[in-house]
Amino acid sequence: MLALEQLAIAYGPHTVVKDITLSLAEGQIGCLVGPSGCGKTTILRAIAGFEAPQSGQIRLQGQAVSTALQQQAPEQRKVGMVFQDFALFPHLTVADNISFGLQQHSKAQKAAKVKQLLQLVGLPDLGQRYIHQLSGGQQQRVALARALAPEPKVLLLDEPFSSLDAEFREVLARDIRKILKQLQITAVLVTHDQFEAFAMADMIGVMQHGQLQQWATPYELYHRPASRFVADFVGRGVMLPGVMLDEQRVETCLGIFRQRYLPDVRAGDHVDVLIRPDDIVHDDESAIQATVADKAFRGSHILYTLALTGGELVYCLALSHHNHAIGEQIGIRLDLDHLVLFPRTLGAVSGLN
Numbered sequence: 001m002l003a004l005e006q007l008a009i010a011y012g013p014h015t016v017v018k019d020i021t022l023s024l025a026e027g028q029i030g031c032l033v034g035p036s037g038c039g040k041t042t043i044l045r046a047i048a049g050f051e052a053p054q055s056g057q058i059r060l061q062g063q064a065v066s067t068a069l070q071q072q073a074p075e076q077r078k079v080g081m082v083f084q085d086f087a088l089f090p091h092l093t094v095a096d097n098i099s100f101g102l103q104q105h106s107k108a109q110k111a112a113k114v115k116q117l118l119q120l121v122g123l124p125d126l127g128q129r130y131i132h133q134l135s136g137g138q139q140q141r142v143a144l145a146r147a148l149a150p151e152p153k154v155l156l157l158d159e160p161f162s163s164l165d166a167e168f169r170e171v172l173a174r175d176i177r178k179i180l181k182q183l184q185i186t187a188v189l190v191t192h193d194q195f196e197a198f199a200m201a202d203m204i205g206v207m208q209h210g211q212l213q214q215w216a217t218p219y220e221l222y223h224r225p226a227s228r229f230v231a232d233f234v235g236r237g238v239m240l241p242g243v244m245l246d247e248q249r250v251e252t253c254l255g256i257f258r259q260r261y262l263p264d265v266r267a268g269d270h271v272d273v274l275i276r277p278d279d280i281v282h283d284d285e286s287a288i289q290a291t292v293a294d295k296a297f298r299g300s301h302i303l304y305t306l307a308l309t310g311g312e313l314v315y316c317l318a319l320s321h322h323n324h325a326i327g328e329q330i331g332i333r334l335d336l337d338h339l340v341l342f343p344r345t346l347g348a349v350s351g352l353n
């Protein structure tokens, strides 16, 4: 449905998007995450038709719409956009905002469309309100309805939730995902917030310096990060130092772990093993003791920061009835489903994020 093939985009002499290849099937939701300035918005603008490629191409429904030589005009692409600041018209009602892009439709068609979309975004009774009479979340739903009104094939969402409260964002992201899935719309979301990406996306692309580091499902990205950068950027975790005993076994201060297929490592190599908070299990029976250095209450869980006897810090996600005070010693064991490790290179830091 949407394919970016070896896409590069430059502003003057600076190539800010480099060799991006990714694709989404019809109805799939993709998400681009990465540090500020890594090129996420530039990619959205190129898909919408506002930036021309330096090389490579963009295909929509099999047809090349952007190449270095030719550009289909933005209004012919059937691509809708939802922005961070909503960009709604304050002097128009909700209904008029939604029907704004439907100039060629009759009054009755517009009214029917507005009614259907208000229903879809969960605001059936708010058509006659003005924008300032709505909450931030309601405004974002109106912005979504307005973008959906012309029935786009692809919807682009640029940090659509960033002005909303953190706890509310994930809920809205889930709701919007349901709406997009119901309509089978292909969408690309740009966000800084990985939890928003997890809540909404089928596929996530992690970008750094204009390049795509990994394009994978949220599960794969979290459990099988392709690089140290992705491991650091997505989810919490620490890198625990280890030494390879042979090509399949690594020794760490939490024990010896084994896996059959590991990257190119040999006996004696120094590595960093990625440990997620859910890999560390609180176990009173365990001989391995750790000291609670910090704790964060998360409702059903407590996220502990634990100091191991050698001083290394790890996270542990424990059910919240396992309530321990800072300074207390608790038993832990490592429950690794699979090993993610990276060869230790000069300058690599193992630490918390």
Ligand SMILES: Nc1ncnc2c1ncn2[C@@H]1O[C@H](COP(=O)(O)OP(=O)(O)OP(=O)(O)O)[C@@H](O)[C@H]1O
Pocket: 011, 016, 034, 035, 036, 037, 038, 039, 040, 041, 042, 043
């Ligand atoms: N119109 C422009 N002219 C020149 N350089 C630009 C222009 N727009 C963006 N850039 C540069 O291109 C790079 C990528 O910008 P882009 O807005 O795509 O990043 P981003 O990942 O979306 O960042 P953020 O998360 O901060 O929004 C940045 O270095 C930015 O300064």
